[in-house]
Amino acid sequence: MKVDLDIISPSLWLPNYKKTIIVAGPCGAETEEQVMQTAIELSKNNQVQIFRSGIWKPRTRPNSFEGVGTVGLKWLQQVKKETGLLTTTEVATAEHVEQALKHNIDILWIGARTTVNPFTVQEIADALKGTDIPVMVKNPVNPDLNLWIGALERFNQAGIKKLIAIHRGFSTLAKGVYRNAPMWSIPIELKLLIPNLPIICDPSHIAGKRNLLLDVIQKSVDLNMDGFIVEVHNNPDAALSDAKQQVTPNNFAEILSRIIYKTEDSDNVIFDHQIQELRNIIDRVDVDLIEAIAKRMEIVDKIGEHKKENNVTILQMERWFEVLNTRTGKGESLGLDKTFLTRLFDLVHEESIRRQQEIMSNANKEQSID
Numbered sequence: 092m093k094v095d096l097d098i099i100s101p102s103l104w105l106p107n108y109k110k111t112i113i114v115a116g117p118c119g120a121e122t123e124e125q126v127m128q129t130a131i132e133l134s135k136n137n138q139v140q141i142f143r144s145g146i147w148k149p150r151t152r153p154n155s156f157e158g159v160g161t162v163g164l165k166w167l168q169q170v171k172k173e174t175g176l177l178t179t180t181e182v183a184t185a186e187h188v189e190q191a192l193k194h195n196i197d198i199l200w201i202g203a204r205t206t207v208n209p210f211t212v213q214e215i216a217d218a219l220k221g222t223d224i225p226v227m228v229k230n231p232v233n234p235d236l237n238l239w240i241g242a243l244e245r246f247n248q249a250g251i252k253k254l255i256a257i258h259r260g261f262s263t264l265a266k267g268v269y270r271n272a273p274m275w276s277i278p279i280e281l282k283l284l285i286p287n288l289p290i291i292c293d294p295s296h297i298a299g300k301r302n303l304l305l306d307v308i309q310k311s312v313d314l315n316m317d318g319f320i321v322e323v324h325n326n327p328d329a330a331l332s333d334a335k336q337q338v339t340p341n342n343f344a345e346i347l348s349r350i351i352y353k354t355e356d357s358d359n360v361i362f363d364h365q366i367q368e369l370r371n372i373i374d375r376v377d378v379d380l381i382e383a384i385a386k387r388m389e390i391v392d393k394i395g396e397h398k399k400e401n402n403v404t405i406l407q408m409e410r411w412f413e414v415l416n417t418r419t420g421k422g423e424s425l426g427l428d429k430t431f432l433t434r435l436f437d438l439v440h441e442e443s444i445r446r447q448q449e450i451m452s453n454a455n456k457e458q459s460i461d
Contacts, residue, residue, distance in 0.1 A: 094240055094284045099252045101289055107140045112291055112318030115343060116143035118333040120163035128325040132340035134174035138347055142176040143320060148332060149183055149204050156331035164194035185218035200227040203259055207231035212242045216249035225253035234261040234274055257320060259293035270299020291318040295336045305346050312350055395447035399454045405447045411440060
């Protein structure tokens with residue numbers, strides 16, 4: 092079911108709008124010199140539209156660099172004055188909002204640690220009532236799509252119509268190549284639920300390492316995201332926070348030059364014909380798939396009736412493990428991913444249990460009436 096948000100397209104409010112929104116700047120503002128040098132170098136690249144820098148830094152542990160505070164907002168004002176770049180910074184409290192508005196920051200962003208807390212999100216949304224400042228909302232640290240949508244809804248209900256979602260990946264216990272698991276299916280689902288919502292990628296926080304940035308950016312481009320926000324520092328190795336994932340302005344320019352942009356359509360008639368033929372085959376296969384699932388559920392219902400008549404429990408774990416192992420084994424032999432197959436059969440099993448519970452529930456109601 093689609094989520095109805097009243098959103099104004101960036102093409103109508105971003106002065107230097109380009110199809111791909113590019114935000115760049117240091118993880119944190121450390122000194123005026125560092126901020127200005129980075130901004131001036133970035134402004135030489137006409138693809139960059141917005142300069143980002145953290146003024147207040149929410150850190151996992153105390154005694155780390157937690158930002159320079161309000162003084163950094165004056166540096167951002169100077170960035171806009173000297174380079175013409177729009178400015179954005181993270182806000183996590185109503186006081187942050189007040190200070191950012193006072194210093195004419197152009198765009199605010201909500202961090203992942205803030206998005207996870209509806210109370211804090213509501214406090215910030217309330218502080219923004221009566222303004223029309225654009226707000227970018229990062230996904231929560233945990234993979235909870237509803238929490239992300241809820242934050243966007245709170246800002247929209249506060250009157251904020253210039254909204255952008257930021258996909259920065261998700262924290263998981265499993266160790267992988269990336270700092271934060273991309274879980275691309277979640278921003279894809281968000282786009283399906285809110286088609287008019289711009290979504291940009293934060294490859295810096297997904298990758299965690301500068302050598303992985305291009306790979307993540309390319310994947311986001313291939314998924315037709317609306318842009319990206321990247322951490323760029325004039326001397327990243329000396330950065331006071333997230334040094335490993337920041338790049339120099341020159342490195343960033345090189346990354347931008349290597350991105351391969353795709354188009355939604357092609358002028359190649361042969362290509363269009365081939366794609367349409369393949370899509371027609373997919374349509375037929377999908378119908379067969381739906382009919383097969385419907386047939387399976389008919390059999391599930393019959394099993395449920397037999398269980399009801401013989402007072403047998405619905406959940407049969409031994410049988411379920413047998414089904415899962417044999418089906419994933421068969422699928423893997425055909426080149427399908429085990430994780431995908433597990434998720435698929437989890438959904439099928441969940442629906443099977445629900446239907447059999449309904450059969451049992453109806454039987455219990457009939458008995459109580461008798």
